[in-house]
Amino acid sequence: MQPYSNHDLATLRRKKSLYTAGLVIGIVLFFVGMLSGAILLCFPAFAAVAVFGILTNRISKQIKDEICTPIMQSVLADVFERSEYHSRERLPDYLLELEEMQFPFDVDRIEGSDYIHATYQGLNIEMSDIRLVDVRSSGKHTSHVTVFEGLWLVCDFGKPIAADLLLRERQTKVFRFADKWFHSDDNIETENEAFNEKFVIRSRDQHGAFYVLTPHMMERILQADAMGAGDTYIRFMKTGKVHISINSGRDAFEYNASESIEQMKHRFASEIRYVTDLIDILRLSDTIQNNA
């Protein structure tokens, strides 16, 4: 297939804008017809909403499939030895292991996209954009609140890691006090005060936690955290898996209407570079590599 140019992208965007405008006008006419009692206006307006709705959806999919997907595949091919990309899929539920992440919020629904399964320097990794939704009901009113939105990465080191360990970015000093009070048995304080201020460290195995969190590792995690935009959760699991999820409030690999193809490629590449930097930090740690 011939690669798309910025001109093609602009043409598709123009079409999308036209269809969206048609959709909005259709909705407005439909309501005007309903309110003024002009039923004859409602039928064509309803038809316009249906037609422009389908066309808008179709062109969004076309941009995602024919422009974003090839860009993503080329970025992945530059970085990983082997990679698979499925724009409409996400990490499967069994892999997310939400209970293990000990999130400070409830999750009722999981959504996501941009599933990547790749091999990075021999390491098996899977990631996708994830959105966690909490459905809250009070009386007759039900609201859907997005409690997490961002990148979720699972690295499989293939061999056991010394300890089950959770690092969760600390919200406020009040949370720190509450954490100390309710989790005094498994909360860990290291000699690195900056790290303690930044992260809640939770493990049943204090020795194993200190073995994984070497002073060098803590410094590198702080540096990586400063680069990322959002709350970071890192879960080391004895099974050999490490989960890293970043609640950035945005879809990392989503198409942005104002970007050119080059800008999109650059943004996707920098998102992937951030992921590989995080993996490099974990790989540099002898105490993970020795066990894994």
Add this chain to the structure above:
Amino acid sequence: MPFLIILVAVVAIIAVWAISTSNNFKVAKIKIDESRSGIEVALTKRYDMLTKQLDVAKSFMQHEKDFVAEVIYLRKGMSVGEMNEASAKMDKMADRINFTAEAYPQLRSSDLFVQLQVGIRDAEEHLQAARRAYNSNVTRFNTMITVFPSSLLAKNYTKEDFFEAEAHKRADVDMKF
């Protein structure tokens, strides 16, 4: 009557705080003991690996008859000072083995020697983790018995010593090989 209720409430709050603080002291002490035994395990593991490596080294250096390591005593329930001393002696022993291995390329490239080096490195990392866990628990305990108001209930406790491996590593320990 309201005065009596307030008095009872205050006494109850103080009693709950005293029981909770006293229990926290005990829990902190238990954690210190647990992490101290972690250091003992790590020291024992390191010592075992070092003695095996020394045996391998000796088989390559039969003409160096005076290559005899000082005995390092390890036992359960060692004081922090004894653990520091044992750790420092092991550091010297490891330095001596590595220094000797430099002169014997065959020894350096021996599979068993290399395997033991990897094992020793892992044991040293475990020792570092155990030391940091122990010192973290000691810091917590020492802070609890020093700061007000918990210091009011800490009359029966004394400050615990830190396991300062690095300081003793630099100390002059009398070792004979």
